[in-house]
Amino acid sequence: MAGRQVGGGRARPRRSAGAEWVAPCDRAIYSTPQLLALITTRVCLCVVLSSWLLGLPCSLAADSFLLHSRSLKPRAEEAVELPRSGAAMRTPRFAPRAVAGFVVLWMLLHCGGELVAAVPPDGWYDYSAYTDCRGQPEPALYNGGILKFGSSDDPDGYRTTETGVFSPAFVVYNLNKTTMYTFSCWVKLEGAYNALITARLAPDNTGVRCIATVLARSDCWAFVKGGFVLDWPSQTAVIFFQNADKTPMKITVASGSLQPFTTDQWAMHQQDTIRKRRKRVATIHVADPQGARVVGASVSVQQTSKDFPIGSAIASTILGNQAYQKWFVDRFNAAVFEDELKWYSTEPTSGLLRFDVPDQMLAFVRSHRVMVRGHNIFWENQDATPRWVKNLTSPDDLRAAVNARIQGLMTRYRGEFAHWDVNNEMLHYNFYEQRLGPNASMEFFSVAQDADPLATLFMNEYNVIETCDDPFSTVDTYAAKLKELRAGGAILEGIGLEGHFSRPNIPLMRAILDKLATLGLPIWFTEIDISNKFDAQTQAAYLEQVLREAYAHPAVSGVMLWTALHPSGCYQMCLTDWGLNNLPTGDVVDRLLNxxxxxxxxxxxxxHGAYSFSGYLGEYVLTVTYNNRTTQSTFSLSPGDETRHINVQM
Structure with missing residues (x-):
């Protein structure tokens, strides 16, 4: 069986199930005027060509268009003759002109359809996603976009030199640099009950990258959603599907879609969501004591606090450092302690409790009305577990230590921390699950909820949002673990995504957020930074991409940066140097906060005695002045679709 191979060899297209071979028409992205012009041109060509082929009368405009087009200009002996009134038309001649003409007509219609598919019907991104398995696949998003999946049982074959295994695949042409491509489809298995399936992109045989993953099953259809951005244009690219362990397996694909968006369109989606979710319209009504409208009153509103939490990690280095404290509270309304609450910090030796540092840090954030996350109660990574805990060989001794940790920590700080990361990174590590049994995490959540019922309890994990190459923490793996804990009785109400990014894949990031949003829980970015393998300017550029996407997504409830400052620097990314001079990343944060x-x-x-404005959610001071009289009050803008009305009496 012939197919395309990665790492060498010529591509040979082959008809494939779930995929229709697409003719090589350019699939560029066009502005609305360009698109209208292209469609109009094709319609005119089709009308004129049809009339010419059939010998039917054409309008004067169509005739002039035809004669103007050199490639379609008829020879003198084949000119169309307009019949006189009452005269019979000539019998149309179909060969060989008709045969060639109909081929041209088909190409115009086919390629024209591809051009239309390059822009979504309403121009907007579709946030639809599913984390539940379904009996039948839903229709393709964007009507397939620039893909055309069919229902054939003979899919396009794609074989990698690494495994020699064929998979469903399809070929796309002329992908553009910097375009945001969002990909989706439904998959079903044969030969295994479930498996982790990865959708991969191979552009021009220059390497393979993951663009989406799904936990697929044989008894139902699972939804795949992801995306990618290319660094350079690709003439021919293949999207194919693999079992994560690369063993042979039949994968059926349906309702495939690949939809391109320009960077301007993507930014437009972000701004529209910000307008709808992060802002609200308010109208100030001013009246005199008799209720008459006051026309011409001067109205001034000033925001004093923000509703959306944007914060940073802090360390003990902030204690006693007034300059650092001022820098922090001038910018952020949320905080998380970098290491000071972790078990190895609060109890380095059994029974030796050290809470003096976190107590002081808590007093600092409390005095400045800064909300604070609790990070963390447990950490499944045994390398981050106190040595004395690892040396507890008896399950009973370990369980006693665990219970003392939860009760001691949660009782001491009951009502102080808005969130708790209960069992950190449980998808990658399993120290407690191995020692205490598979229900250990469920028990941790239950005890923590009883100890502090007002706190929101979170899962917290890395490589869920940052990449789809980590098989331990795919979006569906995260969702499945969360559902498992909740089904077992755990009161788990928060989705924590760490966000330690290398190079961000923004379409993939949005797609993963879409899928997690189906769980109906608040999503927080808990530890955002950009790898220090990049230079300062690149770090800043990538940070801006991540922050804009996180802030704009309707399911995200808060953002935390992992930028606790030390004399030696930060974990991966700082916002300032030790002297509090902004780095490029700090400039990005300051600009976005403003x-x-x-x-x-x-x-x-x-x-009408009214003044209206659109403001970001939060608290405001309102000042109204009229005829040398001034009144001042406060109000808040909370989430809501309707206009907020504030009445002021002068």
Missing amino acids: EWRTLQAGGQTDA
Whole structure:
């Protein structure tokens, strides 16, 4: 069986199940005027060509268009003759002109359809996603976009030199650099009950990258959603599917879609979501004591706090450092302690409790009305477990130590921490599960909930949002673990995504958020940074991409940066040097914080005695002045679709 191989060899297209071989038409992305012009041109060509082939009368406009087109200009002996009134038309001649013409007509219609498919019907991103398995696949998003999946049982074959295994695949042409491609489909297995399936992209035989994953099953259809951005244009690319362990398996694919968006379109989606989810319209109504409208009153509103939490990790280095403290509270309304609450910090030796440092840090954030996350109660990584705990060989001794840890920590800080990461990184490590049994994490959540019922309990994991190459922490693996814990009775109400990015894949990031959003729980980015393998400017550029996407997604409830400052630097990324001079990443954060707040708004009441504005969610001070009289009050903008109305009496 012939197919395309990775790492060498020529591509030979082959008809494939779940995929229709697509003719090599250019699939560029066009602006609306360009697209209208292209469609209009093709319609004119089709109308004129049809009339010419059939010998039917054409309008004067169509005739002039035909004669203007050199490639379609008829020879003199084949010119169309317009019949006189009452005269019979000539019998049309079909060969050989008709045969060639119909081929051209088909190409125009086919390629024109591909051009139309390059832009979604309404121009907007589709946030639809599914984490439940279904009896039948849903229709393709964007009507397939620039893909055309069929129902054939003979799929396009794609074989890698690494395994020699064929998989469903399809070929796409002329992918553009920097375009945001969002990919989706439904898959079903044969030959195994379930398996982790990876969708991979091979552009121009220059390497293979993961663009999406799914935990697929044989008894139902599972939804795949992901995406990619290319660094350079690709003439011919293949999207294929693999079992994660690369063993042979029949994979059926349906409802495939690949939809491109320009960077401008992507930014437009972000701004639209910000307008709908992070802002709200307010109208100030001003009246006198008799209830009459006050026209021409001066209105000024100033935001004093932000509703959306944006924060950073802090360390003990902030204690006693007033300059660092001022720098922090001027920017952030949320905090998390880097290491100071972890078990190895609070109890390095059995029975020797050290809470003086976290107590002081808590007093600092509390005094500045900064919300704080609790990180963490347990950490499944045995390398991050106190040595004395690892040396407890008896399960009973370990269980007693675990219970003392939960009760001591949660009782001491009951009501102080808004969130708790209960069992950190449980998808990658299993120290407690191995020692105490598979239900250990479920027990941790139950005890923590009883100890502090007002705290929101989180899973917290890395490589869920950052990549799809980690088989231990795919989006479906995360969702399955969360559902398992909740089904077992755990009160788990928060999705924690660490966000330690290398080079971010923004379409993949959005797709993963879409799938996690189906769980109906608040999503927090808990530890965002960019790898220090990049230079400062690149770090800053990637950080801006991540922060804009996180802030704009409707399912995200908060963002934390992993940028605790030390004299020696930070874990991966700092915002300033030790002297608090901004680095490029700090400039990005400052610019976005200013962009995402209503610095000041104001104007005069209109003929109805009203003044309206659109402001970011949060608390405001309102000042109204009229005839040398001034009144001041406060109000808040909370989430809501309807206009917020505030009445002021002068």
